[in-house]
Amino acid sequence: MSIHQRLQSLGIALPSLGGPFGTYVPAKRVGSLIFVAGQIPMKEGKSLANGPIPSVCSIEQARVAARQCIINGLAAVHAMGPDMLQKVAGVARIGAFVLSDAGFTQQPQVANAASELLIEIFGDAGKHARVAVGVNALPLNVSVEIEMTLMLSEG
Amino acid sequence: MSIHQRLQSLGIALPSLGGPFGTYVPAKRVGSLIFVAGQIPMKEGKSLANGPIPSVCSIEQARVAARQCIINGLAAVHAMGPDMLQKVAGVARIGAFVLSDAGFTQQPQVANAASELLIEIFGDAGKHARVAVGVNALPLNVSVEIEMTLMLSEG
Amino acid sequence: MSIHQRLQSLGIALPSLGGPFGTYVPAKRVGSLIFVAGQIPMKEGKSLANGPIPSVCSIEQARVAARQCIINGLAAVHAMGPDMLQKVAGVARIGAFVLSDAGFTQQPQVANAASELLIEIFGDAGKHARVAVGVNALPLNVSVEIEMTLMLSEG
Numbered sequence: 001m002s003i004h005q006r007l008q009s010l011g012i013a014l015p016s017l018g019g020p021f022g023t024y025v026p027a028k029r030v031g032s033l034i035f036v037a038g039q040i041p042m043k044e045g046k047s048l049a050n051g052p053i054p055s056v057c058s059i060e061q062a063r064v065a066a067r068q069c070i071i072n073g074l075a076a077v078h079a080m081g082p083d084m085l086q087k088v089a090g091v092a093r094i095g096a097f098v099l100s101d102a103g104f105t106q107q108p109q110v111a112n113a114a115s116e117l118l119i120e121i122f123g124d125a126g127k128h129a130r131v132a133v134g135v136n137a138l139p140l141n142v143s144v145e146i147e148m149t150l151m152l153s154e155g
Numbered sequence: 156m157s158i159h160q161r162l163q164s165l166g167i168a169l170p171s172l173g174g175p176f177g178t179y180v181p182a183k184r185v186g187s188l189i190f191v192a193g194q195i196p197m198k199e200g201k202s203l204a205n206g207p208i209p210s211v212c213s214i215e216q217a218r219v220a221a222r223q224c225i226i227n228g229l230a231a232v233h234a235m236g237p238d239m240l241q242k243v244a245g246v247a248r249i250g251a252f253v254l255s256d257a258g259f260t261q262q263p264q265v266a267n268a269a270s271e272l273l274i275e276i277f278g279d280a281g282k283h284a285r286v287a288v289g290v291n292a293l294p295l296n297v298s299v300e301i302e303m304t305l306m307l308s309e310g
Numbered sequence: 311m312s313i314h315q316r317l318q319s320l321g322i323a324l325p326s327l328g329g330p331f332g333t334y335v336p337a338k339r340v341g342s343l344i345f346v347a348g349q350i351p352m353k354e355g356k357s358l359a360n361g362p363i364p365s366v367c368s369i370e371q372a373r374v375a376a377r378q379c380i381i382n383g384l385a386a387v388h389a390m391g392p393d394m395l396q397k398v399a400g401v402a403r404i405g406a407f408v409l410s411d412a413g414f415t416q417q418p419q420v421a422n423a424a425s426e427l428l429i430e431i432f433g434d435a436g437k438h439a440r441v442a443v444g445v446n447a448l449p450l451n452v453s454v455e456i457e458m459t460l461m462l463s464e465g
Contacts, residue, residue: 022422023425025437037403037441090185105293136290136410147441187340247340258451261449263449283334284335285347286407287449289448
């Protein structure tokens with residue numbers, strides 16, 4: 001099954017990118033790697049989760065948002081070219097930054113939603129190294145921001 | 156001297172990994188790089204350091220913990236295969252996230268303990284680029300989390 | 311125009327590095343990548359911006375500081391060898407850590423100053439993936455720390 005078929009079977013439609021992006025790009029290829037910029041959980045122009053966890057945003061909301069970050073990242077890869085997503089052979093690393101109240105310690109539960117989606121889409125090749133940390137402030141007050149490093153097939 | 160002999164001479168025994176890891180892997184190989192997931196300072200099932208520095212955790216405790224993060228990361232590499240650690244040719248980058256009270260500014264002193272151990276083990280090839288920052292929250296309330304990017308020998 | 315000519319035309323003189331660096335290196339080459347360590351906004355021995363934004367440091371000050379982080383990072387590459395900077399073919403990724411009051415959400419405005427300078431210097435090849443997050447504490451109480459991953463030309 002192709003990645004696009006896999007997304008379809010999961011009920012995921014890739015959004016088109018907001019752009020233009022001023023001063024950086026949403027994804028940059030370097031040899032057989034793609035660095036995907038830190039994604040925020042925008043869906044149809046609105047963030048799916050705002051504010052620190054758990055005082056303002058619940059873990060469950062943040063998990064939905066983490067999933068959206070991944071979808072937006074894959075949309076960024078798709079925007080690089082019509083067959084780019086199909087060339088993705090796996091996921092190397094994700095960095096998950098979780099807007100946290102001091103003392104909140106369940107960043108992995110939030111990041112798991114992103115990791116699980118990558119495995120649903122890419123199978124075992126979607127398993128990745130991960131860093132998940134709390135932060136006290138994020139752009140636009142979103143509750144989670146996730147960057148990815150993807151691997152391309154050499155072919 | 157092999158890496159394993161070097162570890163032995165330093166009195167370091169690599170722990171076996173806790174696993175199974177649900178949704179990500181502790182280390183992922185991509186060509187001649189290994190991305191090691193963010194490691195926390197678990198030793199024999201307990202964290203060596205918890206809480207923000209310096210109000211709850213001392214710099215000295217956090218340094219011991221930073222060292223343990225590196226040991227756990229090397230254990231993750233060892234778990235990839237019996238000769239994988241011996242193929243590590245050097246260290247490219249570490250990212251050190253230090254649980255900090257606002258106004259704490261000595262993240263480098265904590266991260267130095269990790270950097271020093273990598274140089275003890277790998278010699279000059281263990282010298283690496285580094286980012287060390289403070290954060291207000293970490294998984295399980297550990298005082299430090301460290302990720303690594305390692306280089307493999309091509310042979 | 312060479313990178314050095316480009317820097318000159320922008321009025322940028324690369325500083326010499328402070329060094330020696332104890333336990334890590336300011337830049338590490340790995341194949342066709344250079345990992346540049348997290349840079350802080352030191353200029354002539356003093357930080358250009360200290361304290362959290364916006365309560366202590368203004369966005370405008372932090373933007374000047376972000377630009378200095380990039381200049382210092384390029385100085386680190388230059389220090390690797392006399393023609394190393396000329397071999398840089400582009401910028402893959404930057405990670406911008408912005409010392410933030412809780413509730414500050416304009417990390418991208420700060421990071422943009424770094425991104426814009428990279429494009430001024432490297433043109434389109436300077437466009438990069440980026441992660442920009444807030445943190446509650448940074449080394450020496452600087453207002454911004456930026457790491458880079460650069461691409462080398464294969465030739």
